[in-house]
Amino acid sequence: MASRAKATILDIAREAGVSKSTVSLVLQGSGLIRPETAIKVRKAIEDVGYVYNRGAANLRKAHSNVIGMVINDLTNPFFAELAVGMERVFQAAGIVPFIANTAESAVRQEEVLKSLMEQGVAGLIVSPARGTTPGAFRRIETAGVPIVFAMRRLPESRIPVIAPDNHRGAFIATEHLIRKGHRRLAFFGGSSDLVVYQERLGGFLEACEVLGIPASDRTIVEGETSRKGGMACLDTALAAVEPPTAALCFNDAVAFGVMLALRKRGLEAGADFAVVGFDDVTEAEHYIPALTSVTVDTAGLGERAAHVMLKMIQSRTTRAEDHIGAVSLAVRESCGPDRNARNAGMGDAA
Amino acid sequence: MASRAKATILDIAREAGVSKSTVSLVLQGSGLIRPETAIKVRKAIEDVGYVYNRGAANLRKAHSNVIGMVINDLTNPFFAELAVGMERVFQAAGIVPFIANTAESAVRQEEVLKSLMEQGVAGLIVSPARGTTPGAFRRIETAGVPIVFAMRRLPESRIPVIAPDNHRGAFIATEHLIRKGHRRLAFFGGSSDLVVYQERLGGFLEACEVLGIPASDRTIVEGETSRKGGMACLDTALAAVEPPTAALCFNDAVAFGVMLALRKRGLEAGADFAVVGFDDVTEAEHYIPALTSVTVDTAGLGERAAHVMLKMIQSRTTRAEDHIGAVSLAVRESCGPDRNARNAGMGDAA
DNA sequence: CTGAAAGCGCTTACAG
């Protein structure tokens, strides 16, 4: 069936009795070819077991259709959801995006970016790793390869970003906590080297300001953006003389950690301490107690990022508008007494 | 800094005052070049903003160093952990693997595989999507590109596989349940079109056989391998006249679903119904109650798969030994009274 | 509609 040596368009041409130009045209779906010729060629392609050599093609074409997605933490389901949203769009466009993981390492990111560039990508969607230096994308920018930032941005970069309205999300979550009667509030997890952190913390602080929570009644505990980090945050906060009674967490992972730490102390999220997460990952609504969280429509933002990228490639530009996605608060059990949720039959809320 | 048009080795050669062969040699780190020449060339590379064109190089070299990882479900943290294990090894080898997601679709898998082949991959690690046809990898095999299956296998395929000992894992988990005194057992989730399912179910059945649980006391409920699937399984099983008192679940996601469904009914995993998961994802130990699960060392298997792939590429073979990883049972709270765990201070177990 | 020819950016013998 397949010849031993790798088949090329020349083998196809020979097999089909045409020139290699004709084969190339068929491969590209050109309308210039007589249908019967095309059929003959396609049969030959099958017969010789041909595999298109994209590298050779790109060499001549100077533009590929490979798109790279650079993700900072694949084990966080939040980013996996983002990737899935993007893939949906690319699949419809007949493109297979290649995902690369940086595991939150700026050094690894450098390697990954270099490799993707060498591969001749047409565009890059990236969620930059923590600690990315301002110049990390300069090389790519000057090469004219379009980049879009998803979920995270870099300070003072002109690269377009697709992200949720972090400030507003934090604001409405904090407001909700205050309206519930909480007066001593905490912000748990994350660290100031992330722009996202500054935005979320900013929303928290503004809500406190506007709704009359004095600075002395606010507790801010930085920490890892993981369950472990969340557990540590709670322990730190509860050690204070006048500990907070509610916390907005940097993300859901931190919130899950806080709830675990509460359990460990025999306390109950909701009844004894209010916790609100951020991102609303799938697990949030299934957790017990169900986690109140800021919904950011992760997959939707992924789709949006993919669309923007497609448009940039098509119009040969490296510029695009930022897109700040709407957010809302999914109120569930973890932020305290909620009559509706209580009646829904969740066993442990009684 | 960077020239407008894409810089090539010819530009570098001109800039450094050497021939392009010399540049190529420097690029490949050849020891044939005088150090001072190499330094001069490297400076020129920086100055012209050069990006290596791997496609062009591969055209001549006929072998690339690109490795593809094809994953059937990136949103399952289990597979994300697998990917992370593989990446660790590849990173050490200076390779950037490209991950592609098939979202459990055989059709998408076909596209992904084709794209990866066109890209000229040196090797492929794949966890085949459900419903993969036996011939799906024939083309790749005849092309001589090495493939390794990770976690999942295809019936009657000669492609090497790296996977945990599913049969034994299910056996020891079932044995544990029986030793705890359970006589009516269930196997929840998964479906028979997956070889893994057959292996795990096989281990369950063998344990029942050996330890004297008659067929009439075994309940087998197929279902989606997700939380939702797990919830449905429990509901189905409890509707029976003589419902089971314990279940081995196809994977942890199903187990989490079963525990949720128990809560919904006001029942407690462990006290009222024993549940054991499979895979031991990170979340299992943090769940409340903590989930007893079969540990398969996911990241370790990922590393193993990567090593095997590297060796295959190096020795230019498409053959390798299968590797069946050892398993063990992480006993925690969800499978019933366990004095040690009870004393560990988990609030809700009292 | 189809063929002959040039060239994309690299590596690889082969001389020197």
Add this chain to the structure above:
DNA sequence: CTGAAAGCGCTTACAG
């Protein structure tokens, strides 16, 4: 150690 030349597999004008 370094240079000149051929060639990898494709696409792209350009003729016909």
